[in-house]
Amino acid sequence: MRVSLWPSANQPWDDLLAVARHADAGRWHRLYLEDHFIEHPPHADRPLLEVTAALSGLAAATTRIGLGPLVMSVTYRHPAVIANWAAAADLISHGRLVLGLGAGWEELEHRAYGLRLGPLRERVDRFEEGLQVVRGLLDTPRTTVSGRYYTLVDAAMEPKPAQAHLPLLVGARGDRMLGLVARYADEWNMWSVPAELQARAEVLDAACERIGRDPATIWRSTQAPVLVTNDPVRAEDFRARIPGRAGIAGSVEQVAAAIAEYAEVGIDEFIIPDVAWADGAEHLAALDDLVDLVDRG
Numbered sequence: 627m628r629v630s631l632w633p634s635a636n637q638p639w640d641d642l643l644a645v646a647r648h649a650d651a652g653r654w655h656r657l658y659l660e661d662h663f664i665e666h667p668p669h670a671d672r673p674l675l676e677v678t679a680a681l682s683g684l685a686a687a688t689t690r691i692g693l694g695p696l697v698m699s700v701t702y703r704h705p706a707v708i709a710n711w712a713a714a715a716d717l718i719s720h721g722r723l724v725l726g727l728g729a730g731w732e733e734l735e736h737r738a739y740g741l742r743l744g745p746l747r748e749r750v751d752r753f754e755e756g757l758q759v760v761r762g763l764l765d766t767p768r769t770t771v772s773g774r775y776y777t778l779v780d781a782a783m784e785p786k787p788a789q790a791h792l793p794l795l796v797g798a799r800g801d802r803m804l805g806l807v808a809r810y811a812d813e814w815n816m817w818s819v820p821a822e823l824q825a826r827a828e829v830l831d832a833a834c835e836r837i838g839r840d841p842a843t844i845w846r847s848t849q850a851p852v853l854v855t856n857d858p859v860r861a862e863d864f865r866a867r868i869p870g871r872a873g874i875a876g877s878v879e880q881v882a883a884a885i886a887e888y889a890e891v892g893i894d895e896f897i898i899p900d901v902a903w904a905d906g907a908e909h910l911a912a913l914d915d916l917v918d919l920v921d922r923g
Contacts, residue, residue, distance in 0.1 A: 628655035656692035685719035697726035700756035709763040716787035726795040729753035808833035813845040824891040849897035854912035
């Protein structure tokens, strides 16, 4: 199982760049950034770097580590714009981009920016059309889509990405979204605990089998908040403050053992979000030890 890093986009650019270069020099698999314009309350006034600009900068400033948004909402940008950006970013990174996409969910941002979110059925319908647009532009000389939400007529997009097949990662939990993962995605991601992940994976596997796709062809990733600490009181406090998304806290060995439970239910990649980096370089060094231990396991 590979381990990836998800640093916060609300830190100054120079700090984010330093974290990315540190990860690039180590054994981290990928570095992801969120696609949001406004932090969740009560932190809505915090600065937040825009994901396409930040990832493009990191693509030029790193040499090895994979990069991707986790995940871009098709409600924020037209999917043709997303595809054009992804192709350019993949070229800048010399083929290290994974394009993470989602249907959209953050009501605060849509209301504040005057963007239509719509009910769930509409979001999934729009997302499916968006996937057709993105995959078509990335893979084919000309793309035509005649949908309710997006219309492309013999559209060209050049240059193509550096990768012959730029991978699409789709964030999904519901049955219909998992069906879109089976049909369009190379990778699947969701927040989870192991038992929940296993149950959702079974739905994805069934969706693959219905369309004749081998479920093993889909890379699977998940994330959970992580704190590496030798202080049991601090570890317990950390877990108590993260309801619904079971936090993982403890020594390097304890956290590695908890992450290993995800491997047992078929996860290929575990992503560590930046939720506990008040300790700065000290905590990052502890996470480096964790990556080494997971890799050896």
